Amino acid sequence: MADSTCTSEFCNAGWAEILTHMSPYGYANFGIAFGLGLSVVGAAWGIWLTGASLVGAAVKAPRIRSKNLISVIFCEATAIYGVIMAIILANKVKKPDEATYFLDEDWDFPGFYYAGYGMFSAGLSVGLTNIASGVSVGIAGSSCAIADAQDPSLFVKILIVEIFASALGIFGIIVGIIQSNSCTFPIAPLE
Amino acid sequence: MTTPAPQSDAGNLSTFNILHGFTEALVRGMRSSFMKDSDYHHMTQCDTLDDFRLNMTETDYSESVADIPNLTPSGLQEAALEKMVTEFKYLRTQAVEPLGQFLDFITYEYMIENVMLLLKGTLSGRDINELIAQCHPLGMFKESTMRSVPTFEPGPRGYDDLYQTVLVDTPVGPYFAQFLQDSAVHGGSRNVLEEVEIEIIKSSLIKYWIEDFAAYCSKLGGETATIMGDLLKVRADTNAINITLNSFGTPLNEPGMRFSDRKRLYPAVGHLYPAGTSMLVDVGDEDELGRVLELFPQYSSIWGVHAGGGSEKSIDDAFYERDVQQLELAFEGQMHFGVFYAFVKLKEQEIRNLVWISECILQGQKDEINKFVPVFSQHAPWRKSGGRR
Numbered sequence: 001m002a003d004s005t006c007t008s009e010f011c012n013a014g015w016a017e018i019l020t021h022m023s024p025y026g027y028a029n030f031g032i033a034f035g036l037g038l039s040v041v042g043a044a045w046g047i048w049l050t051g052a053s054l055v056g057a058a059v060k061a062p063r064i065r066s067k068n069l070i071s072v073i074f075c076e077a078t079a080i081y082g083v084i085m086a087i088i089l090a091n092k093v094k095k096p097d098e099a100t101y102f103l104d105e106d107w108d109f110p111g112f113y114y115a116g117y118g119m120f121s122a123g124l125s126v127g128l129t130n131i132a133s134g135v136s137v138g139i140a141g142s143s144c145a146i147a148d149a150q151d152p153s154l155f156v157k158i159l160i161v162e163i164f165a166s167a168l169g170i171f172g173i174i175v176g177i178i179q180s181n182s183c184t185f186p187i188a189p190l191e
Numbered sequence: 192m193t194t195p196a197p198q199s200d201a202g203n204l205s206t207f208n209i210l211h212g213f214t215e216a217l218v219r220g221m222r223s224s225f226m227k228d229s230d231y232h233h234m235t236q237c238d239t240l241d242d243f244r245l246n247m248t249e250t251d252y253s254e255s256v257a258d259i260p261n262l263t264p265s266g267l268q269e270a271a272l273e274k275m276v277t278e279f280k281y282l283r284t285q286a287v288e289p290l291g292q293f294l295d296f297i298t299y300e301y302m303i304e305n306v307m308l309l310l311k312g313t314l315s316g317r318d319i320n321e322l323i324a325q326c327h328p329l330g331m332f333k334e335s336t337m338r339s340v341p342t343f344e345p346g347p348r349g350y351d352d353l354y355q356t357v358l359v360d361t362p363v364g365p366y367f368a369q370f371l372q373d374s375a376v377h378g379g380s381r382n383v384l385e386e387v388e389i390e391i392i393k394s395s396l397i398k399y400w401i402e403d404f405a406a407y408c409s410k411l412g413g414e415t416a417t418i419m420g421d422l423l424k425v426r427a428d429t430n431a432i433n434i435t436l437n438s439f440g441t442p443l444n445e446p447g448m449r450f451s452d453r454k455r456l457y458p459a460v461g462h463l464y465p466a467g468t469s470m471l472v473d474v475g476d477e478d479e480l481g482r483v484l485e486l487f488p489q490y491s492s493i494w495g496v497h498a499g500g501g502s503e504k505s506i507d508d509a510f511y512e513r514d515v516q517q518l519e520l521a522f523e524g525q526m527h528f529g530v531f532y533a534f535v536k537l538k539e540q541e542i543r544n545l546v547w548i549s550e551c552i553l554q555g556q557k558d559e560i561n562k563f564v565p566v567f568s569q570h571a572p573w574r575k576s577g578g579r580r
Binding site: 045048049051052053054055056057058059060061135138139142143145146149150 | 205209223
């Protein structure tokens, strides 16, 4: 690999240089996208898992229709966590007061990079936990609908399983908020 | 071997519901339509068939018996079977591949039965319309196909012609082709196509069907392969044991015929395959059969029922009990295809139960009336909490 290393000043020094030189604005906005997108993937996955079984089981036992929509609501909650996180993060991204070509020398670079990395990882925290939460609520909800159709006393007991599964999403948004709490983008050079 | 492999597998816990969630939830909803212990209890207390009919109107069968003014056991069987077939067809129309092919496999068994019924009936000269009325509704072919079955002549090329002209387009055609191929290879010079009995053809076709079904299920993979694999192995073993048992006292049991003909009827799947079936080939009478089955713990207890005189239960009853226990287990797990097979088989068992009860009431034999195997019963012997090992 040493033979193919480029020595001109215009070449980059590998992935390390690319990742560290990516703009914090890029990191922050990707974090928002991942947070929202992955949460919605998890919620959608859970909803079709539980919805398919709910519709089928309701053919022979129509009484389960309204009660079991709670499972769908639990899945929807994971998407809401993603939206909340995305709105919080999006409000923290600010553009500088003066549009200069290069940033000033006394720009708050530490805070700048801290904000970028912090918001990226907050978005990932929320997104990945919500995928897991959404899928598990979906599978539990599917079994809940089928079991409720056979024996109504099982509904509340299986709902407790879903509540625990949905708690996983709450963990994600709590940690995400802590991570992004003190992230603010600087808008002017330090005085 | 004859059926192409499935395009996709059944899906695991998180992807099964994409294609099959609705149909699986449907069939699980139909589980509540099975008769409960209390229903069976009320029905065994009936004295006349009118009381029986009244009790039926309180179960899920109320619409089926509503149009029948005078209930007879055979009328009851027809009505109950039609209800099961309607439910199955509803599932089949909602099914997506690979579930569609799986459900079709379940119907092939009944198609084989129907073809054999038509052949047998033709050979004894019965009317085609009467035979078609007796066919199992799940295994019907096109009307034209069924009407052309009796036109074949039972001559040397009879079965070959029957296959070429009639059966080749039906789903059971490949099984028939395999049977002809095998007979040509093993039959040698003698005119096997003339002398082969209908029962042997049927056993061979069922053998090929079980092997094909088992291969398809194992390619589906996942939970389906595990559960269906077990159910089909048990089915294959039941067939092997029944073939051996029924062959005692017939020409099939002669030492010359055992190896060439009887061995070819044993399916190539099952707990008894390959060691057990090779031992079964040499079995000449019931004692030897008992000795072979002692080596397999799951069958020694069933054999014990038969060897013990068979006054309380016959070996068929023991097989039915064991089957119901295993089929109920298929309902325990979610996200696999085994429930569909279990549903059809358990409904069949329930129809057998209903016909048995109504026959006992009709003939006034109240002491025999409890000899049925209830489905999803709380009092099943394997559900009793006492006597756990």
